[in-house]
Amino acid sequence: MTSNTYVSIPVVIVGGGQAGLSASYCLRKKNIEHVVLERYRFAHQWRENRWDSFCLVTPNWQCKLPDFPYTGNDPHGFMLKDEIVEYLEAFVRSFDPPLKEGVTVTEVSRRDDGRFVVCTNEQNYLAEQVVIASGGYDVPIIPSFAEEIDPSIFQIQAGDYKSPAQLPEGNVLVVGAGQSGVQIMEDLKLAGRKVHLAVGPAPRAPRMYRGRDATDWLYDMGHYDLTIRDHPQGEAVHEKTNHYLTGRDGGHEIDLRKFALDGVTLYGSLSGASGSEAVFAQDLEKNLDDADESYVGIRKAIDDYIATNDIDAPEEKPFEKVWRPEQEPSQLDFDRQNITSLVWAIGFRPDYSWLKVDVLNARGRPIFDRGVCTVKGLYFLGLGWLNTWGSGRFLGVGDDAQYLSEQIETLHETNRATLSKVS
Structure with missing residues (x-):
């Protein structure tokens, strides 16, 4: 039961992931x-919403929490899930946050006097400032049509996926x-499963x-x-x-064309499904080409940097497309292909339904400048491109x-000075 009393505190941080910490x-x-x-x-997303074999896709040296950089013996390696949690646990031990x-x-709402009311399942807080670091x-x-798929098909979203053994025997469609x-x-694929993959417009990068x-x-x-202000694509x-x-x-890099040669069946974007049949857009080759264009673009940018700075670096063979779809499949029959499982991996969205302060745009995206909202005392942290890619x-x-x-x-000191004058 939530208390009707308030604990007054200068700052409340919502979220105990790497951003809030x-x-x-x-x-x-x-x-x-x-x-x-x-x-x-704390670190719930890393503990519970990653699969067993999960690891970072960026090298360990990029782990640079405040005054707590990675100091292990494999800076160019990629920490596994449990090692990421251990890194965060060590960070917490280093300063013992009020968690x-x-x-x-x-x-979270705002009073007429400018302070924020933060209601929780345990205690209500009256805060001068609030940092939203909930990710x-x-x-x-x-998609809504997921409900129309034959209930015999086991459906799971990426955040709940742990390992191949979690899925029933049979083939799998990953969307x-x-x-x-x-x-x-x-x-x-490494576990020996036959995999069908619905390919959307995601870009790829070299390793x-x-x-x-x-x-x-x-x-x-x-x-x-590069900051979002200077990025050529802006917002x-x-x-x-x-x-x-x-x-x-x-x-290693992932070239879906090579996976196709190795037995993974590729489709375009999933456009619908009902019963035991799925329907796909005819955009597979375009999506593969676009991904490769991004891949080649990164390589060219590196080539230009090497040439401009006269850096001695080994040459690489030009990129070649090792496979292309001769005919793009438009439909998939789950029964005929013995597909028993479907993994949804098309992303997430935030839930700010609890935020009763006018700082969201029409699409529900927070409005801020480097995390600072126009509503004084309210901030966001830990979101992609809040300021930079990182x-x-x-x-x-x-x-x-x-x-x-x-x-x-700055605001805290201003508030203290104002209170001092009033008293």
Whole structure:
């Protein structure tokens, strides 16, 4: 039962993932009192919403939480799920944040005096400032026609997928070729499953190129320092899907054309399904071509950087398409293909239904400038492209947290000075 009384506190942080914990660290350094409210256990997404073989797709050296960089013996490797959790646990031990777990925020609203009411299942708070660090992966995107599929087909979304053994015997349709979709596809393929993959418009990236991981080149090129203000696509970059590749077994790129040669059946985007039949758009070749165009574009940018800076790096063979669809299948009969499972991997969306402050646009996306809302005292943290590509990742969330902590400190001191004058 929620209390009718309020605990007054300068700052409430909603969310105990890497973003909320980074904000807590920065505020603790500034001696600003705050509390971190986490619905589950801290780092819940990493613990519970990743499959067993999950690993980072960016190298370990990019793990740069505030004053807590990766210090292991494999900076160019890719931490497994349990190692990521251990990294976060060590970060928490390093400063012991004021963390309250098992606390669900049910509403955040703003009073006429400018303070925020934060209601939870345990206690209500009256805060001068609020940081929303709950992430953007609350609700899996599953089309309405999923309900029309034969109930004998086992359906699961990527956040609940753990391993091939979780699925009933038989073949599998994976819907979505973003980072999660292609990695789950490979996980199933390596387990000996026959996989059908519905390929959407996600781009892909090289892994190793000209002697180094492509992300190393991109870092040196300043790619990760590019802000959304300077990005040629501007706000439209929010709509772009992440490039797919993997860190599995030391890391490698994923060329779906090679998987097609190795037995994975590819289709275009899934456009509908009913009973035991699925229908696909005729866009497979276009989606493969577009993904390759992105892949080749990254390689060319690296080539240009190497040439401009006269860097000695080994040459690479030009990219070649090893397979193309001679005829794009438009339909799939689950029964005939012995498909018993369907994995939805077409993304997530945030749920801000509990946020009763006018800071969302018509599409429900938060409106802010580098995380700072026009409503004074309200901030967002940990979202992709909040400022840079790394804002939603271990690479950039620490810098964003430091920036917001400075904004919070300025307002906090202003509030203290105002109270002092009144008293």
